[in-house]
Amino acid sequence: MSIISQIGFLIILALATYFIFKRVKYISKTIKLGRAENRTDQPHVRLKNMILLAFGQKKMFARPVVAFLHLLVYIGFILINIEVLEIVLDGLLGTHRIFLKPLGGFYPVVMNFFEVLALGVLVACMVFLVRRNILKVGRFQPENHREMKGWAFQDANTILVLEIVLMGAFLKMNAADFVLQTRGFGHFADSQTGSFLISQFLVPIFQNYSDTFLMVVERAAWWFHIIGILVFAVYVTYSKHLHIALAFPNAYFADLKPKGEMKNMSAVATEVKIMLGLEQAPETPTEIGRFGAKDVDDLSWKNLMDAYTCTECGRCTSACPANQTGKALSPRKIMMDTRDRLEDIKRGWIKNGMEYRDDKSLLGDYITDEEILACTTCNACVQECPVMISPLDIILQLRRYRVMEESQAPQSWNMMFQNLETNMAPWKFSPDQRLDWAKD
Ligand code: SF4
Ligand code: SF4
Numbered sequence: 001m002s003i004i005s006q007i008g009f010l011i012i013l014a015l016a017t018y019f020i021f022k023r024v025k026y027i028s029k030t031i032k033l034g035r036a037e038n039r040t041d042q043p044h045v046r047l048k049n050m051i052l053l054a055f056g057q058k059k060m061f062a063r064p065v066v067a068f069l070h071l072l073v074y075i076g077f078i079l080i081n082i083e084v085l086e087i088v089l090d091g092l093l094g095t096h097r098i099f100l101k102p103l104g105g106f107y108p109v110v111m112n113f114f115e116v117l118a119l120g121v122l123v124a125c126m127v128f129l130v131r132r133n134i135l136k137v138g139r140f141q142p143e144n145h146r147e148m149k150g151w152a153f154q155d156a157n158t159i160l161v162l163e164i165v166l167m168g169a170f171l172k173m174n175a176a177d178f179v180l181q182t183r184g185f186g187h188f189a190d191s192q193t194g195s196f197l198i199s200q201f202l203v204p205i206f207q208n209y210s211d212t213f214l215m216v217v218e219r220a221a222w223w224f225h226i227i228g229i230l231v232f233a234v235y236v237t238y239s240k241h242l243h244i245a246l247a248f249p250n251a252y253f254a255d256l257k258p259k260g261e262m263k264n265m266s267a268v269a270t271e272v273k274i275m276l277g278l279e280q281a282p283e284t285p286t287e288i289g290r291f292g293a294k295d296v297d298d299l300s301w302k303n304l305m306d307a308y309t310c311t312e313c314g315r316c317t318s319a320c321p322a323n324q325t326g327k328a329l330s331p332r333k334i335m336m337d338t339r340d341r342l343e344d345i346k347r348g349w350i351k352n353g354m355e356y357r358d359d360k361s362l363l364g365d366y367i368t369d370e371e372i373l374a375c376t377t378c379n380a381c382v383q384e385c386p387v388m389i390s391p392l393d394i395i396l397q398l399r400r401y402r403v404m405e406e407s408q409a410p411q412s413w414n415m416m417f418q419n420l421e422t423n424m425a426p427w428k429f430s431p432d433q434r435l436d437w438a439k440d
Contacts (some may be wrong), residue, residue, distance in 0.1 A: 139314030292400025
């Protein structure tokens, strides 16, 4: 590899690293917009959750075939990075297959393993493309779900095609390299690896070409492979595929309370306890902030991390009874809207400085009353989510804001609130008639 190529490689690597860090900085800054919330209790349970749910993808195995293919892509993605390390070192140091000497006879074993994984990733990605675009699995289709229109639908296809092309380049590179080794051409002659398990089937295609052409193919595949991976790494930070990284902290910091247990607002709970004489009123009343959430900074940091972790898989929406019965609510859209709001805030920062805030809000400009009021609080979305996201938590906080801050509840709810206040039950009976139903 010439010194010019090494410098070119260094520049590309530095640019990719710069863009990734810049993006990570903005994402963490938008997540920090959220309210503080302690999620560090029971570290052993949290660690177990992370291992089972993020690493082991436990919830995915409710659908075993898809889960197996997804696991294949995931393991392939993680392990092939070891091979990327070799490419990066070769690129920086101007070497060719730098790990061959230290690994010796073990090198072909490792490469064979990577090639089998690459084939697995390739097949799995093709199956996923077929499911989305030919079999048209309902929950991915923009015709059925408005949140899947445009970029959301293209994003998944882009990544799948990119992975197929990258794995193809890896296999092509190995096949062309092997043919050049057998011909004793240039520096390829010094790194005899033998043929590998999968790329050996491409060797006959390359046998008839000239040395120069093969060298161009090998180098083009090498550059394409590494540039593709760096582009992929930058792209992931803009895409739903950010869950590759965020699924781990998201599973670790997941809510450990039973699903049916709604979070009380401590200010309200204290007020009620004081009214019931269970607590003394403080001498100086504490300032109560906003009830519920109007915008992203009223939500907790975990709600905001949930938004960046959402894989847009739509399992929550498929299980949502409100969505199934044709209501406007889609829990996936709630998560995507929250992320869109964060991204819009970030764009405002880039354009107008870090203090800038537009006059929009999550509730009203992104999520409508109709959506949040349709929720039955059944928790099916929380149960289904493979990466431990709670769309319900966001819905409840938005709803609390509408009802408690703006007193805008539907008429039927107001009647129920009135009954609760006067009858201590949602029904229009006086408290002394409460047990009448049990007579006789
Ligand atoms: S909790 Fe609400 S959003 Fe979630 S599945 Fe049930 S109805 Fe749908
Ligand atoms: S919230 Fe969970 S289940 Fe719903 S789309 Fe996102 S990742 Fe999938």
